[in-house]
Amino acid sequence: MxxxxxxxxxxxxxxxxxxxxxxxxxxxxxxxxxxxxxxxxKDEVSFDRFHENGDNIYRVVAQAKHDGQLATNVNTGFLQGPRFAENVSGITSFVRVQGATEDMKNGNEIYSQSALRVDSTFLSVFSFPVIEGNAKTALSEPHSIVVTEDFAQKQFGKKEALGQLVMIRQDSALVPYKVTAVTKNAPQNSTIRYEVLLPFRESKEDAQNNENWYSSFLNTFVVLNPNADKSHVEAQMKVFYQKDARETFQSLLKKYGGSSEMGTYILQPFADIHMNTEMPAQNGLVNASNPMYSYILSGxxxxxxxxxxxxxxxxxxxxxxxxxxxxxxxxxxxxxxxxxxxxxxxxxxxxxxxxxxxxxxxxxxxxxxxxxxxxxxxxxxxxxxxxxxxxxxxxxxxxxxxxxxxxxxxxxxxxxxxxxxxxxxxxxxxxxxxxxxxxxxxxxxxxxxxxxxxxxxxxxxINTDLGYNDSNIIMVDNFSISEEKARLFKTEVLKNPEIIDVAPTNVGHSWTGARLENGNDMSFNYVTIDESYIPEMEIPIVQGRNFSEEHPSDATTAILVNEAFVKEAKWDNPIGQTVNFFYNDDEIYRVVGVVKNYHFLSLNQEIGPQLFTMKPGNDFDSFYIKIKPNSAGVSLEHIRQTFQQIFPLSPFSYNFKDEENRRSYxxxxxxxxxxxxxxxxxxxxxxxxxxxxxxxxxxxxxxxxxxxxxxxxxxxxxxxxxxxxxxxxxxxxxxxxxxxxxxxxxxxxxxxxxxxxxxxxxxxxxxxxxxxxxxxxxxxxxxxxxxxxxxxxxxxx
Structure with missing residues (x-):
């Protein structure tokens, strides 16, 4: 039938x-x-589920009220991990994870490699299978390095990786690190993805300085006892933190001002990080996602x-x-x-x-x-x-x-x-x-x-006027460029007739605060530039003037601000107003010019207050190089040769500014x-x-x-x-x-x-x-x- x-x-x-x-x-x-x-x-919901002890792993997250609004900070510093592990019952171990970029040598080539700086407990807390070496001791020595299969293949070819040396730049020298373990490649559905693990660097002074309760540049993970109650552990963390850090908090509040509360710390389940938009994966953690994507696609x-x-x-x-x-x-x-x-x-x-x-x-x-x-x-x-x-x-x-x-x-x-x-x-x-x-x-x-x-x-x-001209601008990145090196590089690069101008800067990467004449504190984007940056980017000056070599004192007494800064400061006549960096022995700067608002970040973010300085002690982290149209090939070769002569231990990398802007979307x-x-x-x-x-x-x-x-x-x-x-x-x-x-x-x-x-x-x-x-x-x-x-x-x- x-x-x-x-x-x-x-x-x-x-x-x-x-x-x-x-x-x-x-x-x-x-x-x-x-x-x-x-x-x-399936891939989204399976993130980080492969760790054997995953249900007991939590990230330490700070919570505090600022101006009446509850804010969270997923980044912590030196102290949270070791002090909570030592003083809070229910926490069995901890590991700190910090994203880093290291300059390494392979043959005659220097290249930049993303890495993670971690505590020696990393391979015990997380279940990344170790193929060669001892997981418990692999990161115990300061010059040890753990690599994945892929990295070992790229770096050493068919040679056995265990025991090999990897040259890593520290300051102005290349230092050998010994391969002490090789792990399998991190799964694609992992919030922690790496090719290189390096030991976490912490001085004795850092471990003892109570102000490091308020540094935030890494992720701290703790492992709870399977029988521990999460809410009870959080309550203990709050009591200990407020006892241990209260004096330091009050001292810093008196020094820097503000209306923040001391706050507390909570525990975020490790498996919750991937699709959490309020406490996302960052600072060494990757693959942050939004559950809305899964809902839309499922619909x-x-x-x-x-x-x-x-x-x-x-x-x-x-x-x-x-x-x-x-x-x-x-x-x-x-x-x-x-x-x-x-x-x-x-x-x-x-x-x-x-x-x-x-x-x-x-x-x-x-x-x-x-x-x-x-x-x-x-x-x-x-x-x-x-x-x-x-x-x-x-x-x-x-x-x-x-x-x-x-x-x-x-x-x-x-x-x-x-x-x-x-x-x-x-x-x-x-x-x-x-x-x-x-x-x-x-x-x-x-x-x-x-x-x-x-x-x-x-x-x-992608078509909105950004307030500056991003065409024919090459960005060359490097870290901690001194003013002397920046001037030398600029002089040498400008010897090529195809290059119009060079402006060293650290635009968009640094935020700080200062005090106005009326006693109010405000935070802003803090940018170090030279006199070439504003004209090179074609950013209009709406009041006052630009920095100028004709005014040598500009480097130590003058600043520029944008219109958003003026608006938030509520200045009617901004020229001549002063800004006091009171925490740097009362450094006082005077406004000499106001630039028109421009989108120094993507249009996904509102233009905020911005302050420009030429302070001599500040380092730069990139060069903005304006070239003539249709001259990219010749210009880039000259820039590369000059860069390698002046920064021989730094990898040469570049981006075109207009392409980077498009990648933002x-x-x-x-x-x-x-x-x-x-x-x-x-x-x-x-x-x-x-x-x-x-x-x-x-x-x-x-x-x-x-x-x-x-x-x-x-x-x-x-x-x-x-x-x-x-x-x-x-x-x-x-x-x-x-x-x-x-x-x-x-x-x-x-x-x-x-x-x-x-x-x-x-x-x-x-x-x-x-x-x-x-x-x-x-x-x-x-x-x-x-x-x-x-x-x-x-x-x-």
Missing amino acids: IRNYIKIAWRNLLRNKVYALINILGLSLGLACAMLILLYV IALFVLLIACINFVNLTVARSVKRAREIGIRKVVGSNRKQLIFQFLGESFLLCFIAFSLAFLIAQLVLPVFNELSNKALALSYLADTKLIIGYILLFLVTGLLAGFYPALILSGYKPVEVLYSRFQISGKNYLQKSLVVLQFALASFLIIATITIYRQFDFL EAEEKWKQILLFGAVLTIFISCIGLFGLSVLSAEKRTKEIGIRKVLGASVKNIVTILSTDFIKLVMISLVIAIPIAWYVSNKWLENYPYRVNVNWEMFVIAIGLVVLIALFTISFQAIRAAIQNPVKSLKTE
Whole structure:
């Protein structure tokens, strides 16, 4: 019997190739989309779950109120780990993790390598498998180094890595570090990813200085006893901290001012870090994510799959008229309703099986593109998980039932007398199918409007005037560049006629505070520059003047500020106002100029107060080099040679400023592409559903169309009659989608301090697109029905 069902189902698919292809394509696209997004979500929720003791690992996070607002700081300093571990019961061990960049030597080449500075307990706390060496002692010596398989391959080739020396720059010399262990590469679903581990550096003075309670430049992790109560441990931490640090806190508050409370420390579960937007992965930790991405992608997958199942229902019912006689004959010769239901469910499951097979193929082909969009390195092999396999089996069964059960009930319920005497008509107004089409196009319309919003915001971000000219500027990075070295480098580089100007700076990287004349304290971005920076970047000066060599005292007494600084300081006449760096023996500077606000950070952040100085003791960390247009090749070679002569132990690296600015909006660009694909896929599958419904309508009204043509109706009249009902459905979907899209778009744009407005043009474009796509889909079947010979439809009457 089952063999017979399968044979009939297969023959029916071959007899209706076009409809079978549309059904399979719709389902396979929906399933492929669901598979890819399931891979993404699985990877997101699996982050950091591989550590054997992961449930007991917590990050120490500071909490305090500033001006009445509760603020958290995930970065800590030297003291939190060792002092809590020693004085709080329930904490068994700790490890500090600090992100670092080290200059290393490989052969004759000096290159920059990201690394982590960690305590010796690192490999005991975290479960990174050690291939060679001893995990407990690998980081106990100050000049030891632990590397991964990949790093060992790059650095040593086929040589055994254990015991080899790696030359690392410290100050102005290269110091040998001995490889004491080799670990497997960190998994991709790890918040801690590294190629190099180095021992954490801490002096005796650092460990004893109580002011280091308030340094924050690393992550501190503690391991709790499995029987310890987290809230009880946090209570102990608060008591000890406020006892141990109170005197220091009051001393610093008196010295620097402010209205902060002493606060406390809390414990953040390690597995919570990856998708926590308030306490994210940073400062050596990577792969910070937003759970909203998983919610959005899961929603897209759910709706695409639902729409694919809806299309199956619509198309199967639409074709039921063609099978009415077959069903009637089967009932006459003895088939009961149960058998017919099994037959049609069998056809549904056969289609689903083919669609599942095709979906795996589509997912495999699209996976590289999806990985690029999602910044992942996913593989379909990740689906070989017991829970996921069970999930896919359930998905297959649910999809087959959803897609086949309703049509099976409808088709198996036909009365043989009516269908065999050609008196059969599909009754009812098909409210279910119409409602589903409205749902499909409402979702498609919503995604189109969302995509247009993201496109416009992205274009706004990359095309908005930043307040300076970022074209033809090369940024060369280096750390701790003294004024003397900066002057020498600038002089040598400017010997090339293709180079217009050189400006050393540390723009955007440093924040500090100072006291105004009225006694108020304020914080600001603190920038060290020379007299070339403002003119090179073409930043307008709105009041006063720039730094100048004609005023030698500018280096020690003068500052520039931006308009945001003036606004926050509430100065009516900023020129001549003073700023007191009271914690540096009352260093007082006078404002000589005000620069126009410019976006020294990305447009994702509001322009804040900024202060410029030429203080001689401050180091620079980069050079902004302006070159002539179309001279990048020649200029870069000269810059590289000069850099290597003056900084022989530093790796040469550069970026173009305009390219770096564009990279600031990579997340927006990727979401623009993801939503575009989602909108296109949803529209495509929705059109399949609309096509199915138009087929159903045309076949229900075959006789009506024939009579209208005999009575003189034109093809245009008939197409209009057949299309009107569907356009009404599409318009209803737009009425539903537009207010929701307007609300969601505005909410999303609130995340940006500089943004486009949601205006009527966006909705006009969306309405036009949806209506045109729907008309194109409907008109194909409507025109086909309208041009048929009426004799064929009326000759049996």
